Amino acid sequence: MNNKTYCEVIRWSPQAMTIVKPIFYMCIFATISHTLFWIQFIAYPSVRQHSMQWVYAYLITDELLLFRFFLIYAYRWLPVCVPYTFRMAFCYAEAIFDNYLNLLQSYILLALNISRYLQIAYNHNVYSSNGRLIVVAHIAIYITPLFGHIISIICGWCILENPPGDVCDLLPVSLTIRLFFLLFSYFIPVILTLIFLLLSLNYIHNTQGIQTQVIVDARLKYHRQLVVQSGVFYSLWLILWSPHLVVFPFFYKNSTVGTVAQILNYLSILVDPIVIAALDVRFLRAWKSTGEYFRRYIRRQQSVRAPITYPLDLLDRAKE
Template identity: 35%
Template sequence: MNITCSKPLLWTQAIIDNTKPQLYIYIIASLMHLILWLQISFSPRLRQKKFLWIYAYLSTDIFLLSRFLFSYIIHTTSTECQPSRAWVLFNCYFEATLDNYFNITEIYILLGLNICRYVQIAYNRNVYQVHMKLLIFIQFCIYLIPLVVCIVEFLVGWTQIKDPIRDSCEVFYTNIYVQIFNTIFAYALPMFLNMLLIYASIHHVHLTSVLQSTQHHVSAREKYHRSLVIQFFCFYFIWGILLSPYVIIFQVSFRQQNVINVVTLLSLVEIACDPIIVAALDIRFWRQWRKLGVHLKNTIFIDRRNRRRIQPSIVNLN
Protein backbone atom coordinates (compact mmCIF):
# COMPACT_ATOMS: atom_id res chain seq x y z
CA MET A 1 0.00 0.00 0.00
CA ASN A 2 1.53 3.33 -1.12
CA ILE A 3 1.13 6.22 1.28
CA THR A 4 2.04 9.58 -0.21
CA CYS A 5 3.54 12.25 2.01
CA SER A 6 2.06 15.58 0.94
CA LYS A 7 3.92 17.83 3.43
CA PRO A 8 1.24 20.55 3.12
CA LEU A 9 3.22 23.24 4.96
CA LEU A 10 6.45 22.79 3.00
CA TRP A 11 6.94 25.14 0.06
CA THR A 12 7.96 23.77 -3.31
CA GLN A 13 11.48 24.57 -4.50
CA ALA A 14 10.08 26.99 -7.10
CA ILE A 15 8.31 29.02 -4.40
CA ILE A 16 11.43 29.04 -2.23
CA ASP A 17 13.49 30.34 -5.16
CA ASN A 18 10.91 33.07 -5.87
CA THR A 19 10.98 34.08 -2.20
CA LYS A 20 14.77 34.45 -1.97
CA PRO A 21 14.80 38.13 -3.09
CA GLN A 22 12.29 38.83 -0.31
CA LEU A 23 14.55 37.01 2.17
CA TYR A 24 17.54 39.16 1.20
CA ILE A 25 15.51 42.36 1.64
CA TYR A 26 14.22 40.99 4.95
CA ILE A 27 17.80 40.55 6.23
CA ILE A 28 18.69 44.13 5.23
CA ALA A 29 15.49 45.47 6.81
CA SER A 30 16.16 43.61 10.06
CA LEU A 31 19.69 45.04 10.29
CA MET A 32 18.44 48.57 9.59
CA HIS A 33 15.75 48.33 12.27
CA LEU A 34 18.20 46.81 14.75
CA ILE A 35 20.58 49.74 14.26
CA LEU A 36 17.72 52.24 14.63
CA TRP A 37 16.39 50.73 17.85
CA LEU A 38 19.91 50.59 19.29
CA GLN A 39 20.23 54.30 18.56
CA ILE A 40 16.90 54.92 20.27
CA SER A 41 18.00 52.88 23.30
CA PHE A 42 21.18 54.93 23.79
CA SER A 43 19.74 58.36 22.93
CA PRO A 44 17.48 60.00 25.54
CA ARG A 45 16.52 62.68 22.99
CA LEU A 46 14.70 60.06 20.95
CA ARG A 47 12.68 58.76 23.89
CA GLN A 48 9.99 61.43 24.10
CA LYS A 49 6.19 61.53 24.09
CA LYS A 50 6.15 63.39 20.78
CA PHE A 51 7.43 60.24 19.05
CA LEU A 52 4.36 58.22 20.09
CA TRP A 53 3.10 57.78 16.51
CA ILE A 54 6.55 57.22 15.02
CA TYR A 55 7.29 54.40 17.48
CA ALA A 56 3.87 52.88 16.85
CA TYR A 57 4.61 52.96 13.13
CA LEU A 58 8.06 51.41 13.55
CA SER A 59 6.61 48.73 15.85
CA THR A 60 4.28 47.56 13.08
CA ASP A 61 7.38 47.07 10.92
CA ILE A 62 8.83 44.79 13.60
CA PHE A 63 5.63 42.72 13.65
CA LEU A 64 5.67 42.46 9.84
CA LEU A 65 9.30 41.33 9.84
CA SER A 66 8.56 38.78 12.57
CA ARG A 67 5.61 37.44 10.57
CA PHE A 68 7.76 37.00 7.47
CA LEU A 69 10.49 35.18 9.41
CA PHE A 70 8.01 32.91 11.17
CA SER A 71 6.25 31.92 7.93
CA TYR A 72 9.52 31.45 6.05
CA ILE A 73 10.89 29.11 8.72
CA ILE A 74 7.66 27.10 8.86
CA HIS A 75 7.38 26.74 5.08
CA THR A 76 11.02 25.79 4.54
CA THR A 77 11.52 23.39 7.46
CA SER A 78 8.15 21.70 8.06
CA THR A 79 8.42 18.10 6.82
CA GLU A 80 5.41 16.57 8.59
CA CYS A 81 3.32 14.47 6.24
CA GLN A 82 0.09 15.10 8.12
CA PRO A 83 0.34 18.01 10.56
CA SER A 84 -2.68 18.70 12.72
CA ARG A 85 -5.48 20.63 11.03
CA ALA A 86 -5.42 23.22 13.82
CA TRP A 87 -1.71 23.92 13.18
CA VAL A 88 -2.29 24.24 9.42
CA LEU A 89 -5.22 26.62 9.94
CA PHE A 90 -3.26 28.71 12.43
CA ASN A 91 -0.42 29.16 9.94
CA CYS A 92 -2.88 29.93 7.15
CA TYR A 93 -4.77 32.63 9.03
CA PHE A 94 -1.53 33.97 10.47
CA GLU A 95 0.20 34.56 7.14
CA ALA A 96 -2.90 35.46 5.11
CA THR A 97 -4.30 38.14 7.41
CA LEU A 98 -1.54 39.57 9.60
CA ASP A 99 0.30 41.54 6.90
CA ASN A 100 -2.91 43.15 5.72
CA TYR A 101 -3.95 43.99 9.28
CA PHE A 102 -0.69 45.73 10.19
CA ASN A 103 -0.53 47.59 6.87
CA ILE A 104 -4.01 48.98 7.57
CA THR A 105 -2.96 50.06 11.06
CA GLU A 106 0.14 51.74 9.57
CA ILE A 107 -2.01 53.92 7.32
CA TYR A 108 -4.17 55.06 10.23
CA ILE A 109 -1.12 55.58 12.45
CA LEU A 110 0.23 57.95 9.79
CA LEU A 111 -3.16 59.66 9.78
CA GLY A 112 -2.94 60.13 13.55
CA LEU A 113 0.55 61.58 13.19
CA ASN A 114 -0.64 63.89 10.44
CA ILE A 115 -3.56 65.16 12.55
CA CYS A 116 -1.23 65.94 15.46
CA ARG A 117 1.14 67.81 13.16
CA TYR A 118 -1.70 69.82 11.65
CA VAL A 119 -2.90 70.83 15.13
CA GLN A 120 0.67 71.82 15.97
CA ILE A 121 1.02 73.88 12.78
CA ALA A 122 -2.43 75.50 12.66
CA TYR A 123 -3.08 76.01 16.37
CA ASN A 124 0.46 75.92 17.82
CA ARG A 125 -0.61 73.36 20.42
CA ASN A 126 1.48 70.48 21.74
CA VAL A 127 -1.13 67.72 21.77
CA TYR A 128 1.35 65.27 23.29
CA GLN A 129 1.41 67.31 26.48
CA VAL A 130 -2.29 68.26 26.60
CA HIS A 131 -4.11 65.20 25.23
CA MET A 132 -1.78 62.26 25.83
CA LYS A 133 -4.50 59.99 27.28
CA LEU A 134 -6.77 60.73 24.32
CA LEU A 135 -3.97 59.89 21.89
CA ILE A 136 -3.34 56.55 23.62
CA PHE A 137 -7.06 55.75 23.42
CA ILE A 138 -7.15 56.66 19.70
CA GLN A 139 -4.12 54.48 19.08
CA PHE A 140 -5.85 51.59 20.87
CA CYS A 141 -8.89 52.08 18.60
CA ILE A 142 -6.63 52.06 15.54
CA TYR A 143 -5.40 48.60 16.54
CA LEU A 144 -8.84 47.34 17.59
CA ILE A 145 -11.19 48.48 14.78
CA PRO A 146 -9.36 46.81 11.83
CA LEU A 147 -9.12 43.62 13.91
CA VAL A 148 -12.88 43.67 14.60
CA VAL A 149 -13.63 44.31 10.91
CA CYS A 150 -11.40 41.39 9.92
CA ILE A 151 -13.01 39.00 12.43
CA VAL A 152 -16.56 40.02 11.47
CA GLU A 153 -15.85 39.45 7.77
CA PHE A 154 -14.63 35.93 8.53
CA LEU A 155 -17.54 35.13 10.86
CA VAL A 156 -20.24 36.16 8.38
CA GLY A 157 -18.48 34.42 5.49
CA TRP A 158 -17.53 37.51 3.44
CA THR A 159 -13.85 36.56 3.70
CA GLN A 160 -12.44 33.07 3.36
CA ILE A 161 -9.03 31.42 3.37
CA LYS A 162 -7.62 29.36 0.54
CA ASP A 163 -4.95 26.92 1.74
CA PRO A 164 -3.34 25.26 -1.29
CA ILE A 165 -0.99 22.37 -0.56
CA ARG A 166 2.71 23.40 -0.48
CA ASP A 167 1.92 27.03 -1.24
CA SER A 168 1.13 30.24 0.63
CA CYS A 169 -2.36 30.71 2.01
CA GLU A 170 -4.48 33.44 0.46
CA VAL A 171 -7.51 35.51 1.41
CA PHE A 172 -10.36 35.74 -1.06
CA TYR A 173 -13.63 37.66 -0.83
CA THR A 174 -17.05 36.24 -1.64
CA ASN A 175 -18.52 39.36 -3.31
CA ILE A 176 -17.52 42.63 -4.92
CA TYR A 177 -19.14 44.76 -2.20
CA VAL A 178 -16.73 43.48 0.44
CA GLN A 179 -13.80 44.30 -1.84
CA ILE A 180 -15.11 47.83 -2.41
CA PHE A 181 -15.64 48.34 1.33
CA ASN A 182 -12.16 47.03 2.17
CA THR A 183 -10.52 49.21 -0.47
CA ILE A 184 -12.27 52.30 0.91
CA PHE A 185 -11.70 51.45 4.57
CA ALA A 186 -8.12 50.18 4.27
CA TYR A 187 -6.76 52.59 1.67
CA ALA A 188 -8.95 55.22 -0.02
CA LEU A 189 -10.40 56.84 3.12
CA PRO A 190 -7.17 57.22 5.16
CA MET A 191 -5.22 58.25 2.04
CA PHE A 192 -7.81 60.93 1.21
CA LEU A 193 -7.80 62.25 4.79
CA ASN A 194 -4.00 62.30 4.86
CA MET A 195 -3.79 64.20 1.58
CA LEU A 196 -6.48 66.60 2.82
CA LEU A 197 -4.49 67.30 5.99
CA ILE A 198 -1.27 67.77 4.02
CA TYR A 199 -3.06 70.25 1.75
CA ALA A 200 -4.53 72.09 4.76
CA SER A 201 -1.07 72.29 6.36
CA ILE A 202 0.51 73.58 3.14
CA HIS A 203 -2.30 76.12 2.75
CA HIS A 204 -1.88 77.37 6.32
CA VAL A 205 1.91 77.66 6.00
CA HIS A 206 1.52 79.50 2.67
CA LEU A 207 -0.97 82.01 4.09
CA THR A 208 1.23 82.62 7.12
CA SER A 209 4.35 83.10 5.00
CA VAL A 210 2.54 85.55 2.70
CA LEU A 211 1.33 87.52 5.71
CA GLN A 212 4.78 87.64 7.27
CA SER A 213 6.46 88.52 3.97
CA THR A 214 4.46 91.74 3.93
CA GLN A 215 5.94 92.45 7.35
CA HIS A 216 9.45 91.53 6.11
CA HIS A 217 9.79 88.99 8.89
CA VAL A 218 9.69 85.19 8.99
CA SER A 219 9.65 83.67 12.48
CA ALA A 220 11.56 80.57 13.48
CA ARG A 221 8.23 78.90 14.27
CA GLU A 222 6.99 79.34 10.70
CA LYS A 223 10.26 77.97 9.32
CA TYR A 224 9.83 74.96 11.58
CA HIS A 225 6.21 74.46 10.49
CA ARG A 226 7.24 74.66 6.85
CA SER A 227 9.91 72.01 7.44
CA LEU A 228 7.31 69.77 9.13
CA VAL A 229 5.07 69.92 6.06
CA ILE A 230 7.94 69.21 3.66
CA GLN A 231 9.23 66.34 5.82
CA PHE A 232 5.88 64.59 6.07
CA PHE A 233 5.12 65.11 2.36
CA CYS A 234 8.44 63.50 1.36
CA PHE A 235 7.89 60.59 3.74
CA TYR A 236 4.32 60.02 2.59
CA PHE A 237 5.32 60.21 -1.08
CA ILE A 238 7.93 57.45 -0.67
CA TRP A 239 5.59 55.39 1.49
CA GLY A 240 2.78 55.69 -1.06
CA ILE A 241 4.94 54.54 -3.98
CA LEU A 242 6.34 51.48 -2.21
CA LEU A 243 3.43 50.25 -0.10
CA SER A 244 0.25 51.40 -1.87
CA PRO A 245 0.30 48.60 -4.49
CA TYR A 246 0.54 45.96 -1.75
CA VAL A 247 -2.31 47.43 0.30
CA ILE A 248 -4.60 47.81 -2.73
CA ILE A 249 -3.99 44.33 -4.16
CA PHE A 250 -4.69 42.62 -0.85
CA GLN A 251 -8.11 44.28 -0.56
CA VAL A 252 -9.32 42.46 -3.68
CA SER A 253 -9.26 38.84 -4.79
CA PHE A 254 -6.16 39.04 -6.97
CA ARG A 255 -4.56 35.82 -8.21
CA GLN A 256 -1.58 36.86 -10.38
CA GLN A 257 1.34 35.37 -8.42
CA ASN A 258 4.08 37.31 -10.23
CA VAL A 259 2.41 40.62 -9.37
CA ILE A 260 1.92 39.53 -5.76
CA ASN A 261 5.62 38.65 -5.51
CA VAL A 262 6.60 42.09 -6.85
CA VAL A 263 4.33 44.10 -4.53
CA THR A 264 5.42 41.96 -1.56
CA LEU A 265 9.04 42.71 -2.43
CA LEU A 266 8.23 46.44 -2.65
CA SER A 267 6.56 46.32 0.77
CA LEU A 268 9.70 44.76 2.27
CA VAL A 269 11.83 47.42 0.56
CA GLU A 270 9.61 50.04 2.21
CA ILE A 271 10.12 48.40 5.60
CA ALA A 272 13.89 48.37 5.00
CA CYS A 273 13.79 52.08 4.08
CA ASP A 274 11.65 53.11 7.06
CA PRO A 275 14.56 53.55 9.52
CA ILE A 276 16.13 56.00 7.04
CA ILE A 277 13.07 57.84 5.73
CA VAL A 278 11.67 58.18 9.25
CA ALA A 279 14.41 60.80 9.59
CA ALA A 280 12.17 62.90 7.34
CA LEU A 281 9.64 63.02 10.17
CA ASP A 282 12.02 64.45 12.78
CA ILE A 283 15.48 65.92 12.39
CA ARG A 284 16.69 64.21 15.57
CA PHE A 285 16.51 60.85 13.83
CA TRP A 286 18.48 62.31 10.93
CA ARG A 287 21.15 63.61 13.33
CA GLN A 288 21.52 60.16 14.86
CA TRP A 289 22.01 58.57 11.44
CA ARG A 290 24.49 61.28 10.46
CA LYS A 291 26.38 60.78 13.71
CA LEU A 292 26.54 57.04 13.02
CA GLY A 293 27.74 57.68 9.46
CA VAL A 294 30.48 60.03 10.65
CA HIS A 295 31.57 57.50 13.29
CA LEU A 296 31.78 54.68 10.73
CA LYS A 297 33.61 56.92 8.27
CA ASN A 298 36.16 57.99 10.87
CA THR A 299 36.63 54.41 12.05
CA ILE A 300 37.26 53.15 8.51
CA PHE A 301 39.66 55.96 7.58
CA ILE A 302 41.59 55.80 10.87
CA ASP A 303 41.94 52.03 10.47
CA ARG A 304 43.29 52.50 6.94
CA ARG A 305 45.77 55.17 8.06
CA ASN A 306 47.03 52.98 10.87
CA ARG A 307 47.55 50.10 8.47
CA ARG A 308 49.53 52.34 6.14
CA ARG A 309 51.70 53.68 8.94
CA ILE A 310 52.47 50.26 10.39
CA GLN A 311 54.77 48.74 7.81
CA PRO A 312 56.48 45.38 8.37
CA SER A 313 60.17 45.76 9.16
CA ILE A 314 62.51 44.10 6.67
CA VAL A 315 65.79 42.77 8.00
CA ASN A 316 68.65 42.57 5.50
CA LEU A 317 70.67 39.49 6.43
CA ASN A 318 73.43 40.35 3.96
Protein backbone atom coordinates in the same frame (compact mmCIF):
# COMPACT_ATOMS: atom_id res chain seq x y z
CA MET B 1 -7.39 8.48 7.58
CA ASN B 2 -9.12 11.52 9.05
CA ASN B 3 -7.24 14.60 7.83
CA LYS B 4 -8.20 16.41 11.04
CA THR B 5 -6.08 14.07 13.19
CA TYR B 6 -2.88 13.33 11.28
CA CYS B 7 0.13 15.61 10.98
CA GLU B 8 1.84 16.77 7.80
CA VAL B 9 5.20 18.28 6.87
CA ILE B 10 4.58 21.68 5.27
CA ARG B 11 7.02 22.63 2.52
CA TRP B 12 7.42 25.50 0.06
CA SER B 13 6.53 24.53 -3.47
CA PRO B 14 9.22 25.21 -6.14
CA GLN B 15 7.07 27.98 -7.66
CA ALA B 16 6.51 29.67 -4.31
CA MET B 17 10.22 29.41 -3.43
CA THR B 18 11.20 31.40 -6.54
CA ILE B 19 9.04 34.24 -5.23
CA VAL B 20 9.94 33.93 -1.57
CA LYS B 21 13.74 33.77 -1.92
CA PRO B 22 14.25 37.37 -3.17
CA ILE B 23 11.87 38.64 -0.50
CA PHE B 24 13.84 36.66 2.12
CA TYR B 25 17.10 38.43 1.24
CA MET B 26 15.30 41.77 1.13
CA CYS B 27 13.95 41.13 4.63
CA ILE B 28 17.48 40.41 5.90
CA PHE B 29 18.68 43.82 4.68
CA ALA B 30 15.51 45.40 6.09
CA THR B 31 16.24 43.84 9.49
CA ILE B 32 19.74 45.35 9.42
CA SER B 33 18.44 48.83 8.55
CA HIS B 34 15.81 48.70 11.30
CA THR B 35 18.34 47.42 13.85
CA LEU B 36 20.69 50.32 13.09
CA PHE B 37 17.77 52.73 13.46
CA TRP B 38 16.78 51.43 16.90
CA ILE B 39 20.41 51.51 18.06
CA GLN B 40 20.31 55.27 17.44
CA PHE B 41 17.00 55.44 19.31
CA ILE B 42 18.50 53.69 22.35
CA ALA B 43 21.82 55.54 22.30
CA TYR B 44 20.57 59.12 21.87
CA PRO B 45 17.86 60.62 24.15
CA SER B 46 17.41 63.50 21.70
CA VAL B 47 15.47 61.25 19.29
CA ARG B 48 13.16 59.81 21.94
CA GLN B 49 10.41 62.41 21.58
CA HIS B 50 6.64 62.07 22.20
CA SER B 51 6.02 63.82 18.89
CA MET B 52 7.61 60.83 17.11
CA GLN B 53 5.35 58.19 18.67
CA TRP B 54 3.27 57.64 15.52
CA VAL B 55 6.46 57.22 13.47
CA TYR B 56 7.78 54.67 15.96
CA ALA B 57 4.43 52.86 15.95
CA TYR B 58 4.65 52.70 12.16
CA LEU B 59 8.17 51.24 12.31
CA ILE B 60 7.07 48.66 14.89
CA THR B 61 4.43 47.41 12.43
CA ASP B 62 7.28 47.13 9.90
CA GLU B 63 9.15 44.89 12.31
CA LEU B 64 6.05 42.80 13.02
CA LEU B 65 5.70 42.22 9.27
CA LEU B 66 9.36 41.16 9.11
CA PHE B 67 8.83 38.82 12.05
CA ARG B 68 5.72 37.40 10.36
CA PHE B 69 7.65 36.72 7.15
CA PHE B 70 10.57 34.98 8.90
CA LEU B 71 8.11 32.93 10.94
CA ILE B 72 6.16 31.66 7.92
CA TYR B 73 9.43 31.09 6.04
CA ALA B 74 10.79 28.91 8.84
CA TYR B 75 7.41 27.19 9.27
CA ARG B 76 7.54 25.92 5.67
CA TRP B 77 11.28 25.29 5.65
CA LEU B 78 11.79 23.20 8.81
CA PRO B 79 11.00 19.46 8.46
CA VAL B 80 8.40 19.42 11.25
CA CYS B 81 5.21 17.38 11.14
CA VAL B 82 2.38 19.81 11.95
CA PRO B 83 -1.09 18.68 13.21
CA TYR B 84 -4.13 19.76 11.23
CA THR B 85 -5.60 22.01 13.97
CA PHE B 86 -2.34 23.92 14.31
CA ARG B 87 -1.99 24.18 10.52
CA MET B 88 -5.40 25.80 10.17
CA ALA B 89 -4.90 28.15 13.13
CA PHE B 90 -1.52 29.22 11.77
CA CYS B 91 -2.96 29.66 8.28
CA TYR B 92 -5.72 31.97 9.52
CA ALA B 93 -3.25 33.98 11.63
CA GLU B 94 -0.86 34.23 8.66
CA ALA B 95 -3.59 35.58 6.39
CA ILE B 96 -5.20 37.91 8.93
CA PHE B 97 -2.07 39.59 10.26
CA ASP B 98 -0.63 40.42 6.85
CA ASN B 99 -3.75 42.38 5.87
CA TYR B 100 -4.23 43.72 9.41
CA LEU B 101 -0.70 45.16 9.76
CA ASN B 102 -0.80 46.72 6.30
CA LEU B 103 -4.17 48.29 7.06
CA LEU B 104 -2.85 49.47 10.42
CA GLN B 105 -0.09 51.48 8.78
CA SER B 106 -2.44 53.55 6.65
CA TYR B 107 -4.36 54.68 9.75
CA ILE B 108 -1.17 55.30 11.76
CA LEU B 109 0.00 57.66 9.02
CA LEU B 110 -3.41 59.34 9.07
CA ALA B 111 -3.11 59.87 12.85
CA LEU B 112 0.42 61.23 12.38
CA ASN B 113 -0.72 63.84 9.86
CA ILE B 114 -3.77 64.85 11.92
CA SER B 115 -1.51 65.35 14.95
CA ARG B 116 0.95 67.41 12.93
CA TYR B 117 -1.84 69.56 11.52
CA LEU B 118 -3.13 70.28 15.03
CA GLN B 119 0.41 71.07 16.13
CA ILE B 120 0.85 73.49 13.22
CA ALA B 121 -2.60 75.09 13.34
CA TYR B 122 -2.87 75.56 17.12
CA ASN B 123 0.87 75.84 17.90
CA HIS B 124 0.85 73.57 20.96
CA ASN B 125 2.05 70.10 21.86
CA VAL B 126 -0.96 67.87 21.17
CA TYR B 127 0.81 64.88 22.72
CA SER B 128 0.94 66.47 26.18
CA SER B 129 -2.25 68.56 26.08
CA ASN B 130 -4.37 65.77 24.53
CA GLY B 131 -2.63 62.76 26.04
CA ARG B 132 -5.79 60.75 26.79
CA LEU B 133 -7.18 61.34 23.31
CA ILE B 134 -3.90 60.13 21.80
CA VAL B 135 -4.06 56.94 23.90
CA VAL B 136 -7.67 56.33 22.81
CA ALA B 137 -6.64 56.87 19.18
CA HIS B 138 -3.85 54.29 19.56
CA ILE B 139 -6.21 51.71 21.04
CA ALA B 140 -8.92 52.31 18.42
CA ILE B 141 -6.45 52.06 15.53
CA TYR B 142 -4.96 48.80 16.80
CA ILE B 143 -8.19 47.04 17.79
CA THR B 144 -10.78 48.06 15.17
CA PRO B 145 -9.09 46.57 12.04
CA LEU B 146 -8.40 43.30 13.86
CA PHE B 147 -12.03 42.90 14.90
CA GLY B 148 -13.06 43.83 11.37
CA HIS B 149 -11.05 40.94 9.91
CA ILE B 150 -12.35 38.47 12.51
CA ILE B 151 -15.97 39.51 11.89
CA SER B 152 -15.50 39.22 8.11
CA ILE B 153 -14.38 35.60 8.58
CA ILE B 154 -17.21 34.73 11.00
CA CYS B 155 -19.83 36.26 8.70
CA GLY B 156 -18.40 34.48 5.66
CA TRP B 157 -17.44 37.68 3.85
CA CYS B 158 -13.95 36.31 3.21
CA ILE B 159 -12.69 32.86 2.34
CA LEU B 160 -9.33 31.34 3.25
CA GLU B 161 -7.02 30.47 0.36
CA ASN B 162 -4.66 27.68 1.43
CA PRO B 163 -2.83 26.27 -1.62
CA PRO B 164 -0.34 23.45 -0.91
CA GLY B 165 3.20 24.75 -0.43
CA ASP B 166 2.23 28.43 -0.60
CA VAL B 167 1.14 31.28 1.66
CA CYS B 168 -2.35 31.55 3.10
CA ASP B 169 -4.54 34.47 2.09
CA LEU B 170 -7.99 35.92 2.74
CA LEU B 171 -10.04 36.93 -0.26
CA PRO B 172 -13.47 38.66 -0.18
CA VAL B 173 -16.29 36.58 -1.65
CA SER B 174 -18.02 39.30 -3.68
CA LEU B 175 -17.29 42.54 -5.53
CA THR B 176 -19.30 44.51 -2.96
CA ILE B 177 -17.14 43.23 -0.09
CA ARG B 178 -13.98 43.92 -2.10
CA LEU B 179 -15.01 47.52 -2.73
CA PHE B 180 -15.94 47.86 0.93
CA PHE B 181 -12.47 46.67 1.97
CA LEU B 182 -10.85 49.00 -0.56
CA LEU B 183 -12.87 51.96 0.70
CA PHE B 184 -11.94 51.52 4.38
CA SER B 185 -8.39 50.23 3.92
CA TYR B 186 -7.24 52.67 1.26
CA PHE B 187 -9.47 55.49 0.03
CA ILE B 188 -10.72 56.85 3.37
CA PRO B 189 -7.29 57.03 5.12
CA VAL B 190 -5.49 58.23 1.97
CA ILE B 191 -7.98 60.97 1.12
CA LEU B 192 -8.14 62.19 4.73
CA THR B 193 -4.34 62.19 4.99
CA LEU B 194 -4.00 64.23 1.80
CA ILE B 195 -6.62 66.69 3.10
CA PHE B 196 -4.70 67.25 6.34
CA LEU B 197 -1.42 67.58 4.46
CA LEU B 198 -2.97 70.27 2.24
CA LEU B 199 -4.48 72.02 5.27
CA SER B 200 -1.05 72.05 6.93
CA LEU B 201 0.58 73.37 3.78
CA ASN B 202 -2.04 76.10 3.46
CA TYR B 203 -1.68 77.10 7.11
CA ILE B 204 2.10 77.63 7.01
CA HIS B 205 1.63 80.10 4.15
CA ASN B 206 -1.01 82.02 6.07
CA THR B 207 0.87 84.70 8.05
CA GLN B 208 -2.12 86.96 8.65
CA GLY B 209 -2.09 88.53 12.11
CA ILE B 210 1.64 88.05 12.66
CA GLN B 211 3.51 91.33 12.52
CA THR B 212 7.06 90.34 13.41
CA GLN B 213 9.04 88.98 10.47
CA VAL B 214 11.33 86.99 12.76
CA ILE B 215 8.33 85.09 14.16
CA VAL B 216 7.00 84.52 10.65
CA ASP B 217 10.34 83.14 9.46
CA ALA B 218 10.81 80.90 12.49
CA ARG B 219 7.29 79.49 12.25
CA LEU B 220 7.57 78.92 8.51
CA LYS B 221 10.90 77.11 8.88
CA TYR B 222 9.71 74.75 11.61
CA HIS B 223 6.28 74.06 10.13
CA ARG B 224 7.65 73.67 6.63
CA GLN B 225 10.05 71.04 7.94
CA LEU B 226 7.14 69.05 9.42
CA VAL B 227 5.12 69.26 6.21
CA VAL B 228 8.10 68.30 4.03
CA GLN B 229 8.82 65.29 6.25
CA SER B 230 5.22 64.13 6.08
CA GLY B 231 4.90 64.84 2.35
CA VAL B 232 8.07 63.01 1.30
CA PHE B 233 7.45 60.03 3.54
CA TYR B 234 3.81 59.73 2.51
CA SER B 235 4.71 60.01 -1.18
CA LEU B 236 7.08 57.06 -0.83
CA TRP B 237 4.38 55.14 1.02
CA LEU B 238 1.89 55.78 -1.79
CA ILE B 239 4.41 54.58 -4.39
CA LEU B 240 5.78 51.51 -2.59
CA TRP B 241 3.20 50.43 -0.04
CA SER B 242 -0.25 51.41 -1.25
CA PRO B 243 -0.23 48.97 -4.24
CA HIS B 244 -0.46 46.15 -1.71
CA LEU B 245 -3.57 47.67 -0.13
CA VAL B 246 -5.13 48.25 -3.54
CA VAL B 247 -4.62 44.71 -4.88
CA PHE B 248 -5.11 42.54 -1.80
CA PRO B 249 -8.95 42.45 -2.01
CA PHE B 250 -8.78 41.36 -5.68
CA PHE B 251 -5.68 39.18 -6.19
CA TYR B 252 -4.08 36.24 -4.43
CA LYS B 253 -0.75 37.29 -2.85
CA ASN B 254 1.47 35.04 -4.96
CA SER B 255 -0.22 35.87 -8.26
CA THR B 256 1.84 37.99 -10.66
CA VAL B 257 0.18 41.23 -9.56
CA GLY B 258 0.29 40.23 -5.90
CA THR B 259 3.99 39.33 -6.14
CA VAL B 260 4.91 42.77 -7.53
CA ALA B 261 2.89 44.41 -4.76
CA GLN B 262 4.65 42.27 -2.13
CA ILE B 263 8.11 43.17 -3.46
CA LEU B 264 7.27 46.88 -3.33
CA ASN B 265 5.83 46.31 0.14
CA TYR B 266 9.06 44.83 1.54
CA LEU B 267 11.17 47.39 -0.32
CA SER B 268 9.24 50.04 1.59
CA ILE B 269 10.03 48.25 4.86
CA LEU B 270 13.72 48.30 3.88
CA VAL B 271 13.88 52.04 3.17
CA ASP B 272 11.49 53.29 5.89
CA PRO B 273 14.10 53.79 8.67
CA ILE B 274 16.57 55.27 6.17
CA VAL B 275 14.04 57.83 4.93
CA ILE B 276 12.89 58.75 8.44
CA ALA B 277 16.49 59.19 9.63
CA ALA B 278 17.36 61.26 6.55
CA LEU B 279 14.37 63.60 6.98
CA ASP B 280 14.81 64.29 10.70
CA VAL B 281 17.73 66.52 11.72
CA ARG B 282 17.90 64.83 15.15
CA PHE B 283 18.65 61.48 13.56
CA LEU B 284 21.13 63.07 11.16
CA ARG B 285 23.03 64.43 14.16
CA ALA B 286 22.86 61.03 15.86
CA TRP B 287 24.23 59.27 12.77
CA LYS B 288 26.99 61.89 12.47
CA SER B 289 27.92 61.44 16.12
CA THR B 290 28.00 57.66 15.71
CA GLY B 291 30.18 57.97 12.62
CA GLU B 292 32.61 60.24 14.49
CA TYR B 293 32.76 57.74 17.36
CA PHE B 294 33.67 54.85 15.05
CA ARG B 295 36.26 56.94 13.20
CA ARG B 296 37.94 57.86 16.49
CA TYR B 297 37.81 54.22 17.59
CA ILE B 298 39.44 53.01 14.35
CA ARG B 299 42.17 55.66 14.62
CA ARG B 300 42.90 54.58 18.22
CA GLN B 301 43.12 50.94 17.18
CA GLN B 302 45.46 51.77 14.33
CA SER B 303 47.72 53.81 16.58
CA VAL B 304 47.90 50.99 19.15
CA ARG B 305 48.75 48.35 16.54
CA ALA B 306 51.41 50.50 14.82
CA PRO B 307 54.86 49.03 15.60
CA ILE B 308 57.41 51.19 17.43
CA THR B 309 60.51 51.60 15.25
CA TYR B 310 63.96 52.90 16.19
CA PRO B 311 66.70 54.30 13.98
CA LEU B 312 69.29 51.70 12.94
CA ASP B 313 72.21 53.63 14.50
CA LEU B 314 70.53 53.55 17.91
CA LEU B 315 70.09 49.78 17.63
CA ASP B 316 73.76 49.34 16.74
CA ARG B 317 74.85 51.43 19.72
CA ALA B 318 72.61 49.39 22.00
CA LYS B 319 74.32 46.19 20.81
CA GLU B 320 77.79 47.63 21.52
